[in-house]
Amino acid sequence: MKIARIAAAVSLAIAGCAGHSAHDPSAHAPGAARDAADGRELVRFPADMRTHTLANMRDHLATLERINAALAASEYDRAAELAEKRLGMTSLEAHGAAHLAGYMPQGMQQIGSGMHRAASRFAIEAQNASLSNDPKPALRALGEVMQQCVACHAAYRLQ
8 A cells, every 4th residue: 555655646746847847938049959849958068978867868768767666666775775876966977967067058057957966865765764764855855856858858858
């Protein structure tokens, strides 16, 4: 029963994220490359950095899946560890964030930094859940991580 409640809460968090965008793509500088049919700002990276960035994003998504599985199993400390090491502020060097940032528009940088900060906040809430056995604050914090992902993917695309 508890796992069903957690799964329902995660579903609600994901649904809530889909309707929010912390970023207004219309706020970009004039002349930003946009595909009229797509509407997102085109971000051009050198080929090797594009490949690296896409691999990072796939890793972020896989990590979110692993975090969700850990939460469903009430393995809150495991969820916290995954979040901090793979998504949180301590993951920035491993993902090569510093050398990628120079190719990102400022808004994309801000969303990315926001995602990493939100992941670190989630890690704390997941650790708290292991003591309180109340996953709701952690689930809300995980929703904030996903809001950043949704906002970035809604506003930008790589080429």
